[in-house]
Amino acid sequence: xxxxxxxxxxxxxxxxxxxxxxADRSGNPYIVTLATKVAxxxxxxxxxxxxxxxxxxxxxxHAAFFGLGGYVTAILASHAASATPVATVPFTMMGTNEMLxxxxxxxxxxxxxxxxxxxxxxxxxxxxxxxxxxxxxxxxYYFAVSWPAYGGEDGxxxxxxxxxxxxxxxxxxxxxxxxxxxxxxxxILVALLTQSRFGLALRAAxxxxxxxxxxxxxxxxxxxxxxxxxxxxxxLAGALFADLNRFVSPAMLxxxxxxxxxxxxxxxxxxRLAGPIAGAAVFIALEYLLGPVSDHxxxxxxxxxxxxxLFAPGGLMGLALRGRHG
Amino acid sequence: MLLAEQVLNGLQYGxxxxxxxxxxxxxxxxxxxINLAHGSLYMAGAFACAAVAAATGSFWLGLAASLxxxxxxxxxxxxxxxxxxxxxxxxxxxxxTFALILVFSEGTRWLFGSFPLYLSLPPVLSGAVTLPGGxxxxxxxxxxxxxxALVAVGLFWLIGRTRLGIRIRAGEADREMIAAxxxxxxxxxxxxxxxxxxxxxLAGALVGSVQSxxxxMGEPVxxxxxxxxxxxxxxxxxxALVGALLVGMTDTLGKALxxxxxxxxxxxxxxxxxxxxxxxMLIYVLMAVVLVVRPTGLYGARA
Amino acid sequence: MAEPILVLKNLVRSFGALTATDDVSLDxxxxxxxxxxxxxxxxxxxxxxxIAGELRPDSGSILFEGQSINALDPAxxxxxxxxxxxxxxxxxxxxxVLENTMLAVQGASGSTFRFLKPALSDRDxxxxxxxxxxxxxxxxxxxVPAAALxxxxxxxxxxxxxxxxxxxxxxxxxxxxxxxxEGARDLTAILAxxxxxxxxxxxxxxxxxxxxxxxxxxxxxxxxxxATGTVDDIRASxxxxxxxxxxxx
Numbered sequence: 001x002x003x004x005x006x007x008x009x010x011x012x013x014x015x016x017x018x019x020x021x022x023a024d025r026s027g028n029p030y031i032v033t034l035a036t037k038v039a040x041x042x043x044x045x046x047x048x049x050x051x052x053x054x055x056x057x058x059x060x061x062h063a064a065f066f067g068l069g070g071y072v073t074a075i076l077a078s079h080a081a082s083a084t085p086v087a088t089v090p091f092t093m094m095g096t097n098e099m100l101x102x103x104x105x106x107x108x109x110x111x112x113x114x115x116x117x118x119x120x121x122x123x124x125x126x127x128x129x130x131x132x133x134x135x136x137x138x139x140x141y142y143f144a145v146s147w148p149a150y151g152g153e154d155g156x157x158x159x160x161x162x163x164x165x166x167x168x169x170x171x172x173x174x175x176x177x178x179x180x181x182x183x184x185x186x187x188i189l190v191a192l193l194t195q196s197r198f199g200l201a202l203r204a205a206x207x208x209x210x211x212x213x214x215x216x217x218x219x220x221x222x223x224x225x226x227x228x229x230x231x232x233x234x235x236l237a238g239a240l241f242a243d244l245n246r247f248v249s250p251a252m253l254x255x256x257x258x259x260x261x262x263x264x265x266x267x268x269x270x271x272r273l274a275g276p277i278a279g280a281a282v283f284i285a286l287e288y289l290l291g292p293v294s295d296h297x298x299x300x301x302x303x304x305x306x307x308x309x310l311f312a313p314g315g316l317m318g319l320a321l322r323g324r325h326g
Numbered sequence: 327m328l329l330a331e332q333v334l335n336g337l338q339y340g341x342x343x344x345x346x347x348x349x350x351x352x353x354x355x356x357x358x359x360i361n362l363a364h365g366s367l368y369m370a371g372a373f374a375c376a377a378v379a380a381a382t383g384s385f386w387l388g389l390a391a392s393l394x395x396x397x398x399x400x401x402x403x404x405x406x407x408x409x410x411x412x413x414x415x416x417x418x419x420x421x422x423t424f425a426l427i428l429v430f431s432e433g434t435r436w437l438f439g440s441f442p443l444y445l446s447l448p449p450v451l452s453g454a455v456t457l458p459g460g461x462x463x464x465x466x467x468x469x470x471x472x473x474x475a476l477v478a479v480g481l482f483w484l485i486g487r488t489r490l491g492i493r494i495r496a497g498e499a500d501r502e503m504i505a506a507x508x509x510x511x512x513x514x515x516x517x518x519x520x521x522x523x524x525x526x527x528l529a530g531a532l533v534g535s536v537q538s539x540x541x542x543m544g545e546p547v548x549x550x551x552x553x554x555x556x557x558x559x560x561x562x563x564x565x566a567l568v569g570a571l572l573v574g575m576t577d578t579l580g581k582a583l584x585x586x587x588x589x590x591x592x593x594x595x596x597x598x599x600x601x602x603x604x605x606x607m608l609i610y611v612l613m614a615v616v617l618v619v620r621p622t623g624l625y626g627a628r629a
Numbered sequence: 630m631a632e633p634i635l636v637l638k639n640l641v642r643s644f645g646a647l648t649a650t651d652d653v654s655l656d657x658x659x660x661x662x663x664x665x666x667x668x669x670x671x672x673x674x675x676x677x678x679x680i681a682g683e684l685r686p687d688s689g690s691i692l693f694e695g696q697s698i699n700a701l702d703p704a705x706x707x708x709x710x711x712x713x714x715x716x717x718x719x720x721x722x723x724x725x726v727l728e729n730t731m732l733a734v735q736g737a738s739g740s741t742f743r744f745l746k747p748a749l750s751d752r753d754x755x756x757x758x759x760x761x762x763x764x765x766x767x768x769x770x771x772x773v774p775a776a777a778l779x780x781x782x783x784x785x786x787x788x789x790x791x792x793x794x795x796x797x798x799x800x801x802x803x804x805x806x807x808x809x810x811e812g813a814r815d816l817t818a819i820l821a822x823x824x825x826x827x828x829x830x831x832x833x834x835x836x837x838x839x840x841x842x843x844x845x846x847x848x849x850x851x852x853x854x855x856a857t858g859t860v861d862d863i864r865a866s867x868x869x870x871x872x873x874x875x876x877x878x
Contacts, residue, residue, distance in 0.1 A: 052417070058416055058417055058420070060420070120614060120617075120618050121617075123617070123618060123621050124617050124621040124622075125621075126416065127354065127360060127416060127556070127560060128556060128560075128617060128621060128622060128623070128626075130360070130416060130420070131552055131553070131555075131556040131613075131617075132556070132613065132614060132617045134549070134552070135553060135556075135610040135613045135614055135617075136610070136614060138549065138607075138610045139607045139610040139611065139614075142603050142604075142606040142607045142610070143603070143607060145603050145606070146599060146600055146602070146603020146604060146606070146607075147600075147603075148596060148599060148600070152599065189745075192744070192745045192746075192747065193744050193745070195747040195748060195749065196743055196744050196745055196746055196747060196748055197735045197740060197741050197742075197743045197744075197746070197748045197751070197754070198741060198742055198743060198744050199744075199748070200724075200728060200731065200732060200735070200748045201732060201735070201736070201741045203721075203723075203724075204721045204724065204732050207721045207722060207723060207724075208719060208720065208721045208722070210715065210719050211719050211720060211721055211729075211732070211790075212732070212736075213703045213704050213707065214681075214703070214707050214712070214713055214715075214719070214733075214790075214794075215707060215732050215733045215735075215736030215737070215790070215794070216704050216705075216707035216708035216736040216737060216739070216794065217704055217736045217741050218702070218704045221742075222741070225742070255549060259362075259420075259424050262417075262420065262421065262424075263421060263424065266417060266418075266421045267421075270417065295435075296432040296433075296435065296436050297432075298428045298431070298432045299428060299429050299431075299432030299433055299436070301425075301428055302425040302426065302427070302428030302429035302432070303425070303429060304425075305421060305422070305424070305425035305428070306407060306422050306425045306426065306429070308421075309411075309414075309418050309421050309422040309425070310407070310410055310422070313414070313418065
């Protein structure tokens, strides 16, 4: 996890951008959309990796934050479209269709949710932690299913993608650029974070909790901070995902979503900065390539995942870099 | 009267969850494995029952087939994939068994297609029984309660009174010790896994008989079984039983009573949807509260 | 006489019917090595855990520099300057010697929650860490992962980390455990030097080391302190001979 790892991480990011640009130039907007999906899911994975890879916190409930980010976006956008206020108490809050106004709200809401869920869940460890994070996400899922005001089970559509200053967000490549920029900036921040004093202590707490305590630091505070930051990144990814589809539904909050984000991380390589991007790319490429060949492509995906777990425990990046850095 | 019926429904639901949770908690406790694919074994049992019952015309043969097929599939999966995961961390286990779900779901879809199958109950179980007090209750639901109770008694006896149980408990406490005593630990694990699988398959067949048999049926119940195991405390059969009844009662009574409660101050259709969805949240609230108060569940070993 | 740094007053802790700590009082004075000895099962670990804050006493109080620390958690006690090493060597295995020591430096200065500046190029961390690594006799081993260190070196790394906490008192739990004769002699010299930094409460089985190093010795048997005194007092004590040293002779 030294800076020697920067090259493969940057290479994966550049490859993603290159695929999108080439696809756009050669008139394949659908591929650009797939690349956008990879960037968004990769971003969610980078967020989860912060808790899971560096902090050792196996959250099976990150769909909660992903979905909250999505719902914040859809709710603000739908209120902007209907020109009704989101809330009138304690102050009047209007909807908006400016991404730059939506994102801070998405970050705030998902961060607050992660603060509450993390503070309660971090009382437990191991399997119990995995399951209690899952339980909190399921609570939000059923809440979204039940709450009729924002579509309930059917989800919530908004017909115009939110806007970004100076960008034509209807051009697939421009929307991709926004997502890729969010991903790139987040990757740089996460890279800095993991090498910082905080990152040092967080990684230490994963390996030897007693030692961190003896150094005068509470592991709980480290982990909660990592969990909140991790949830915020997932929330931002959810906001982008809502804009990609102009639609959100409880599926964004479901345990399948949590499982998929986790698959991106593990498939790519736990604790590797760009691992989730590689994982999401392989996942989406398999769906795209195998989907038309066989209706049962998910079975092949399953077999591939099993082979990776059994024979390449470091994930794809671990496999590709085997023998280079430990 | 209505309440008594709902209590019986909750009991029946709880017993069904217990059949699922017992296998999960044994595999958790003895082998330290998180098995997300437990719901696939439930599904396999349901499909085996439906297929055999359709071919032979006998529901009872179908039920026997569900036990046999799920146990065989469980043993096969344990030998081919699962046993390589015991020494791995929970993360690898979650990913690999998540992948197994994909394989099993698509495999089943390939074999049986996407349309749901339906089972018909034998006459002895399809009627209703008049209970003391005059409550008329479906015989089949009573049968599920009885089967769950029998399995619970059987498991307590197996774990507490037999040589196999002693080995299982010893394996839980000290893997090396029991291997040193000359017990074939690999076979023991396969056996435990197959036993859990058979119970899951039985639950699938029973539920499939009243609902429908289809791909994906195992997933909602899997999550509930996990909630049950975690509330009860990992590795504890007693915890699984108590947890299952708690979850079953909470869910059933919540769904029955909350809409009525909300109807007191909301219009009827909104009260129904809000009430039933809040009832679905209720068990997760229950689990969160239990874990916040007792981080290792009701009967879990102290961490 | 100078004020003691650490004072235990009438500590009691039981587990069910077993009283593991039975009305224990002792103090640690500036500039001394106070050794705590006793047979296995005497309750030494239970006592250390109460001082470090991992266990709460049932009754009695623990004063650190005159203040009660009963209510503080282990991390807070460490930040006050109560540096401990563990019975089983406890380091972060994947981290280098330097990174392990940096962890202690940043913990002691309360500056862990900084998020963007790379720690390895932060001289406020690396320089003090390198200094303490030299102090513990590990110069030249800075970039070696802790997992690759020999046992004795890992013990030294723990000493470096304890030093980096800028301690007001050391709590050393069997630092000689598992060391060869050579290593133990080496470490004895280092501990003698440590005393200049801060007083040491030393739990140790190695009697040669204890008699060579300790200014005072307390003997713990079945949860009670049966004697406290200088090396000569303890050697001469009938009760100690009978109940403890006698068993080994």
